[in-house]
Amino acid sequence: YGCGEQNMALLAPNIYILQYLRNTQQLTPAITEKSTNYLTSGYQRQLNYKHSDGAYSTFGAGAGNTWLTAFVLRSFAKAQSFIYIDPTKIEESKTWLERKQRENGCFEQSGKLFNNRMKGGVSDEVTLSAYITAAFLEMNTSANDAVVKQSLSCLRESMSDLSNTYTTALLAYVFTLAGDMEARAHLLKHLDTVALRQGGFLHWSRTATETSASLSVEISSYVLLAKLGASPTAEDLGYATPIVRWLTGQQNYYGGFSSTQDTVVALQALALYATLVFSPEGSSTVTVQSPSGQLMFDVNQDNKLLYQEVVLKDVTGKHSLEVKGTACASVQISLHYNIPTPTDVDTLSVEVKPEADCTRQRPKLTLKLKSLYSGKESTTNMVILDIKMLSGFVPDPKSLKRLKGALLVDRVEQKEDHILVYLQRLSKDIHINHLLEIVQEHPVQNMKPAVVKIYDYYQTSDQAETEYTYPCVAA
Structure with missing residues (x-):
């Protein structure tokens, strides 16, 4: 579960799914039991990242993180209606955040702002303050509460600069929650002028040149939450539909999106939309016409919560889709394929130089890793270095221990035959070197190369990979 924010990203969607099912009277005892078990274990795990003063941080050490603490607070407050959450834990976090409020009413940042692409025209202070205020209001804190007021x-002071679409969308949601319809209308009107419309789809990006998929999902989700958060009219629902169509098109094969934060916000927005358009009646038939024949899916009141999947026999050729009926259905076609390791370096790169001692009875390999960021920002977000072991090799325990204390390393995890190294960040154009020794446990013939991958945790499109081979064979 990596870090305190990854754990929350797994925990939070359960809350929105449970809320949706409860609000539409579809919650069964079996689903309740399964979901509350997930929630309880996620809650217990999250306490590992809690500080004694009520704050939370990425790895449970160092400075408390305002962003993460607000994320935990808003989630725990909602989870309370499904599982037992110690109220003192919620109160401690709320008090810690309140102490971070400056004289001007905004909140000071402690710990790193997660996704550095959120930064923009307005200061991070405004974005962060909007997020914390949303957390307080989602907990049903009154808009007249001294801290919230x-x-x-x-936040009203910052409304003169709407150049950062991310902050504008978040502010629209905050003022919707606060019941300030005048500020909300002003913000939504501006957002409508910068919306990207194409073929029945509607979405937003941070700036005209910034096309971060993850941030576009978050921005569009906040607009959706703002649009549907105040007694929506039929017109509001009509406006929301092309946003929902775009959002569901960004969903990956597993139901999430490209990162953690965008997945949480998108599922919250989609769950709200699904609740509002829910109908306990109707059925539909989805027909997929493919070169190898016809596939039919029935969606009715008895199976509408069931995930239905069929593997296409013949992938090449033309496929068409037809839906008949009165029930709403979400259809996704997923195509998986492998590509050769890309050679062109765009933003991140990793080099691996394997040096071997082939004379030993158990050959030992020293992997010299060189990571580099050469993108547009001054630094990256948290970066993951994913090192796959060669077949038959395992990491040397002493070397693994040294790696945990190496430069910029926050955490090292072993998952099956992969070593995951969490790096705090990479600074632009500065090479960072790491060493990992691996030892042969079982001799393997015809050994294939192993891949080393590097990627930005929040901006997963910033990634690169390379491979290394066993040099003793070549020698």
């Missing part, structure tokens, strides 16, 4: 005042 002061933060709303600071």
